[in-house]
Amino acid sequence: MEIKQLLRDNIRRLAPYSCARDEFKGEASVYLDANESPYNNGTNRYPDPLQAEVKALLAPIKKVRQSQIFLGNGSDEAIDLVYRIFCRPGIDNVVAPAPTYGMYQVCADINDIEYRAVPLTDGYQLDMPAMKAAIDQNTKAIWLCSPNNPTGNVFAKDDLLWFLDNVNAMVVVDEAYIDFSDKGTMVEMLDKYPNLIVLQTFSKAWGQAAIRLGIALASEEVIGYFNKVKYPYNVNILTQKHALKVLEDVAKKERNVAEILVQRDVLRDLLLSLSCVKEVYPSDANFLLCKVSDANVIYAYLQQKGIIVRNRNRVTLCANCLRITVGTPTENAEIYETLKEL
Numbered sequence: 001m002e003i004k005q006l007l008r009d010n011i012r013r014l015a016p017y018s019c020a021r022d023e024f025k026g027e028a029s030v031y032l033d034a035n036e037s038p039y040n041n042g043t044n045r046y047p048d049p050l051q052a053e054v055k056a057l058l059a060p061i062k063k064v065r066q067s068q069i070f071l072g073n074g075s076d077e078a079i080d081l082v083y084r085i086f087c088r089p090g091i092d093n094v095v096a097p098a099p100t101y102g103m104y105q106v107c108a109d110i111n112d113i114e115y116r117a118v119p120l121t122d123g124y125q126l127d128m129p130a131m132k133a134a135i136d137q138n139t140k141a142i143w144l145c146s147p148n149n150p151t152g153n154v155f156a157k158d159d160l161l162w163f164l165d166n167v168n169a170m171v172v173v174d175e176a177y178i179d180f181s182d183k184g185t186m187v188e189m190l191d192k193y194p195n196l197i198v199l200q201t202f203s204k205a206w207g208q209a210a211i212r213l214g215i216a217l218a219s220e221e222v223i224g225y226f227n228k229v230k231y232p233y234n235v236n237i238l239t240q241k242h243a244l245k246v247l248e249d250v251a252k253k254e255r256n257v258a259e260i261l262v263q264r265d266v267l268r269d270l271l272l273s274l275s276c277v278k279e280v281y282p283s284d285a286n287f288l289l290c291k292v293s294d295a296n297v298i299y300a301y302l303q304q305k306g307i308i309v310r311n312r313n314r315v316t317l318c319a320n321c322l323r324i325t326v327g328t329p330t331e332n333a334e335i336y337e338t339l340k341e342l
């Protein structure tokens, strides 16, 4: 499969901006090339545009080569780049299941790309015949969020592989919640499939939503296109330095994930014991999708008690569903006690 054929013509032809940090790489004692302030204060110099130090720590953790990593201002930057690199405005389309993460559609709308939403099955799995029927010559990307937000489940691996084997488009598997799942990552498939992009993030299991650091893992060629199109200094130095600290303590992330997995079961049992909770769907993520007696009423009640959850009542296949993030033991007990009094 030729990735080059999927690129927009303007991107194939693009001569990227060459910044001062790209032209000179190495150690010198006098830097007069970038019109920076000479007064050292920790942030007076432009940061490394390709974040080599962060990637050096991240690559062995993700079991990829550094050249297979793109880092962006949240996963949202990577999502937007997929459109800007592969999709011709007003011509091309993308296919995604519904419900899923809202940013795929928002970025499609911003980039004037047709977004084809295909409802999941009743069991929240991919409706493969309908997905296949939605794909045509101008389909440039398939969005597959697994574990899926807001349903919480992983999609069947055979279905994900079907797209990789059969579709002449980029297949983006968003693994924002993969650390909370025991079903396995698609990262190990990268060397086999040049059209695979795996998205991960520092925002969930790593506990770093505020630093805005998203990860795209793909073939060296695809990462090259990401690097060509992104803003030159898309990840600031404060974020890069903070990420280095975070990556040095993988054990801490793993302890937190283990605690959340325990609490996910605790919270599920608590919720299921409440009469207003009709169903708690299986979750491979750090949240639970719950069907309740009346989502609007319960959402408003919780809000008035100072507890905020996500009301998904108006989302496809999620009538009367609330999405509840797994919190600390205290927080989980608090939502339970509050709902018990309803």
Ligand SMILES: *Cc1c(COP(=O)(O)O)cnc(C)c1O
Residues within 6 Å of the ligand: 073, 074, 075, 076, 077, 101, 145, 149, 174, 176, 200, 201, 202, 203, 204, 209, 212, 213, 214, 215
């Ligand atoms: C939370 C989330 C992300 C993370 O987005 P960031 O921009 O990296 O914070 C990505 N994808 C999905 C499906 C999410 O739910």
